[in-house]
Amino acid sequence: MGAITVTNLGKAYKQYANRWARLAEWILPWVKAQSTLKWVLQDISFAIQPGEAVGIIGINGAGKSTLLKMITGTTQPTSGSVHITGRVAALLELGMGFHPDFTGRQNAMMAGQLLGLSGQEVEQLMPEIEAFAEIGDYIDLPVRVYSSGMQMRLAFSVATAKRPDVLIVDEALSVGDSYFQHKSFDRIRAFGQQGTTLLIVSHDKNSIQSICDRAILLDAGQLSMEGEPAAVMDYYNALLAKRGNVTVKQTTNADGKVQTISGTGEVTMEKVSICDEAGQAIEVVGVGQPIKLIVEILAHQDVPELVLGYVIKDRLGQAVFGTNTHHLDNKLERISAGSRMTYSFSFPANLGVGSYSISAALHTADTHISQNYEWRDLAAVFDVINVDKGYFVGVNWLPPIMECKR
Template sequence: MGEIRVSGVGKAYKQYPSRWARLREWTVPFIKPQHQLKWVLQNISFHVQPGEAVGIIGVNGAGKSTLLKMITGTTQPTTGDIQISGRVAALLELGMGFHPEFTGRQNVFMAGQLLGLHIDELHELMPEIEAFAEIGDYIDQPVRVYSSGMQMRLAFSVATARRPDVLIVDEALSVGDAYFQHKSADRIREFRKAGTTLLIVSHSRDAIQSICDRAILLDHGRMALQGSPEEVMDFYSAMLAEREQNTIRQERLANGKVRTVSGTGEAEVSDICLINEKGQRVELLEVGATATLEVSVSIKVDVPRLVLGFMIKDRLGQAIYGINTHRLHRSLENLAAGDSVKFRFTFPANIGKGNYSVATSLSRFDSHIDTNYEWRDFALIFHVINTRKPDFVGCTSLDAQLEIEQSSPSVVMG
């Protein structure tokens, strides 16, 4: 079983004011240091237990890829210690280790040996690697003629030809087409069920929340937050909106969930509820029943333009449905301090039974990243039951209509 321990890890690079300063430091004995240290990562500590899946997120430049390179041993930490056990497979950079002039087949044998596989094993695994990569005759063509997606397919196929104890995946997986992304995600889930420890870097909320048990947020080379995938992804979304010096706060709800609220506060949701067909405020809906989401908004200062959006998420934080007034061409303009607005969205609750939450967004344009007045996760929690329709599997009720046409061959009597 694979395990990863990262203790007080930091990474710094030397920065010299000129090449002559670098030369002086190298050649002149006892001279004072001519460089300054540029810290990319500082004081990173976490433990990934055997069989656990952990996601690492953060904006570009936060230090994610550097951390993975240190964990896999391709670069060494400046401070701290990293311990990793078991057989490790890593996908860090697209086609890393592939020689452009060699064929895909030749690169499979080279890359496979770097992963610790023997020649005999690679001969045995080659048909499976070819079949999973699905690049056809290109397997015997030089890698330099491959598209980025083809390189990704082959690299992933080699790295996962044998189930590793530890699988480390960088954002490179997003390069593949949608079909291969689903295919590779299924293989990762199979490995997880079999006990593989997973460390994955991704900007995809769906990937982090559907695969990982825990998530770590890196910000400016430090650990900003560690917790459940949904909690960390909510905070990350709010952090992106904080570029204009908005505020972020987190509140623990009675059910144990953590609500993230961010924004300038120029407008805020003062009340939110679900209303059933009888006009009653409810927390329980039947599958397919008509429901109205009513959101009351208070304007605190003059607002030139207001867009309200909402997102329904399932218990794992996966997005089920979202819409906003900008996309419905119903945004409001020139609202004054003290104004109040009530929005009502009516829809059939054609979703599967289970628990759901509603996130709300008040912004100036389509995205809350541009002038975020307020972003509120878990603004409302409701439940869906099914006592009227045939029991079905999945998150959406499609009300499939069934027709059956049966015929029998005619019987000829002698």
């Protein structure tokens, strides 16, 4: 079984005023240092237990890829240490190590041996590698004629041909067609069920939330947050809009869920409720039952524009449905301080059995990135039960009209 322990890990690069300073430091090592250190990552510590799946997120430049390179040993850390147990398979830069003039088959042989497999093992696994990659006769053509998607298919197929103890995947899987992405994540999920330890970097929040047990947020080279994927994603989403006087805070509710609230505060939500048709607040909803989402709003300052949006999320924090008044062509303009508004959205709860939450946001334009007055995750929570519908599975109730002709 594989485990990863990262202790006080840091990476810095030397910066020189000019090329002569670099030369002086090299030939005159006893002279005062001619460089300064630019830290890309600093004081990163975490542990991943055998069989655990952990996702790493952060904006571009946060240090995610550098961290993975240090964990896999392709880049040496400036400080700290990494300890890994078990056989590791890593898929970092797309097709890293592939020689453009060698065929896909030859590159697969070399890549497999670099992963610690013997030549005989790679030979035995080659039919499976070819079948999973699905690149056909291109397997015997030079890699230089491959598209980026084909390189990714082959690289992933080789790296996962034999289940590793530890699988480390960078954002390479974001390249290529949707079919192969689904196929790849199905294999990753299967590995996780069989005990493989997974460390994955992805901008796809749904992938992180559906696969991972835990998430780590990197911000400006430091570990900003670690915890349940949904809570970390909510915090990350709030940070994307953090500018000027935007505040971001998190609180733990009575049920142990972490709620994220962010915004500038010019307009806020006083109450968010799930109600029945009569307007009475409810916490339990029947499949297909007509319900209302009611949001009560107070403007604390004059604002030029106001858009209200909401997202229904499942228990994993993945979006089931969302919209806002901008897309509904019903945004408000020139709101005065002290104004109170009550929005009501009516719809049938065509949802599967389970627990759901509402995230609501007050902002301008089409997203909260432009001007975030208030974003509130877990603004309302409700459960859906099946009272009078036939048996079905999934997060949506989509009753079909069936015909059968013989």
